[in-house]
Amino acid sequence: MISKIAWRNIWRNPLRSVVLVTTIIIGIVGFWLMMAFSRGLVDSMIDSIINLHAGHLQISADGYYQDPSTNLYLTRPQQEQAQTQLSMLKTKKGKTRVAHSAPIVSVQGMVSSSETSLGVMIHGVQPDQERQVTEIADRIVEGKYLNSGQNVVIGKRLADQLKVEVSDKIVLITNSLNGEINSGAFRVGGIYRVGSSDFEKSFVYLTITEVQQLAGYQDQQITAISVQLSNDKYLAEVVQELRKNLPADGGYGTASWKDQNPIGKTYEESMSMSSGIIIGITFVAVALGLLNIFLMVIYERIHEFGVMMANGIRPSKIRQMLVLEGLFLGLIGTACGTVISVAVIGHFAYHGLDLSAFSEGLSTFGVGSVIKFTLSLTDFLTVIICVQGVALLSALYPAIKASRFKVVDAINFE
Incomplete structure (x- = not known):
């Protein structure tokens, strides 16, 4: 029952829902594009080291x-x-x-x-x-x-x-x-x-x-x-x-490409770390944006919540309804963002991103001028889970706040 009401509430105000879904789509597409690009950059550098220098490893004299x-x-x-x-x-x-x-x-x-x-x-x-x-x-x-x-x-x-x-x-x-x-x-x-x-x-x-x-x-x-x-x-x-x-x-010495190219190894580790920091900052920004929008939505619907409580609906049910709305919006945004991301990343994975204008700088790190995006299944699942978590957490605080309104104050709220 509550889930049906939550689903209908999403479409009562299409513009509001579109704004929320668009925020999620921008976030999820941005996450995946940053991850795919950074991984493609690192993979290009590693491939250059392995396929140009001397393979994955070398056996030499000690x-x-x-x-x-x-x-x-x-x-x-x-x-x-x-x-x-x-x-x-x-x-x-x-x-x-x-x-x-x-x-x-x-x-x-x-x-x-x-x-x-x-x-x-x-x-x-x-x-x-x-x-x-x-x-x-x-x-x-x-x-x-x-x-x-x-x-x-x-x-x-x-x-x-x-x-x-x-x-x-x-x-x-x-x-x-x-x-x-x-x-x-x-x-x-x-x-x-x-x-x-x-x-x-x-x-x-x-x-x-x-x-x-x-x-x-x-x-x-x-x-x-x-x-x-x-x-x-x-x-x-x-x-x-x-x-x-x-x-x-x-009399033997065995050295991997990481041993022979410590700069490449350091660059790989620093790139992964910096990518994680950037993605974390972006997640926080999206979470704050969603939280702000959800709070605005709650204050627009205070009278509605008062009427619902006056008709015998418990505050816990209102809280549950709002969390479900956040979940549904998160699922819709994730689905749309996934379709867009797969299309964009698929294009750049096949054709690559031409960075010829920066070829001189990229060549310093052994990276070619065309970067082919790379993303693993783990990356996809990680972002999907994180986005859903962000959507739920962003809806949770406003939902708790809405469930604590007094009936009389909520009905008379203008």
Whole structure:
């Protein structure tokens, strides 16, 4: 009975109900858009780190990431043992965890052209295997990816700084294992673009054989094994098991992308925290807005409540009726807000939000100029529950206040 009355009361004053529902819709759409954008931003940065740098994790010689010098490397027996462990960790409970792995020789060096010289990281890779771990091969915008010749792949920003194009000659310089300074001349075979200016000017790619010869490594020596997982959710457990089975006293070091990129990890945590703060502030603002509107509604209906109590309806029933009105309005607003949010977020999840105007600033964090919105089912449910809670709490205080009016005062209220 009370629920029917509450439902009818909503439509007695359509304008008032529309204002309340619109407030809820604006709140819920705003919450989801902020969450989807912030998650998309963080995911873009993480994807950039994982898919461009060196996969989810790397197995290297112990101490390599603390001091990436050329005298730290994995021997052939160490590589075989590491690959054996990766094979054992590949699947668990029928689910694939380790997707791909690839050897890499990475050394610090200099690159020179006829115009200038710059410091870079020189990566030696197995082209076919590296394609399965990173996306550099898919980001070539000029020329071709690595082949068996003396070709080098460089970033677009580095090419601009060196003022070179495809087929131009550059010189790479690095320290060898015996302490000598070695150099080699290479032709630019390809130029890649990833959207991160820092990355593009810092990393150059050659075949692993070329870098081994340049840095004085033997054919069987590498600096690390890059590992790509099927999903980032397996990262912590795989790293833990590798560190247990490939201990530091055995000459191994296992570093996740978070260990290799502490700035990225910090940015991920700070973004999640700041997003939570912003969303919390927005929830409070919406709650105060709804509370204010509900109080105005209550004072507009004081005479109505007096008549109801004079006809024998208990104050508790009036309180229940008003809470139900808040619940119904919350459900309507949530339903409408969900439909709008799904449509908008779905559009930006597929097409992405073009932020080309801010590409320079975004590239500093390794984020592309197009952000694809991301939202999980947990995010949806969290917001729905919170909005319903806000709607109920906003209606509760006015409902309690309305149930305490004196009958005579309420009837005579103007």
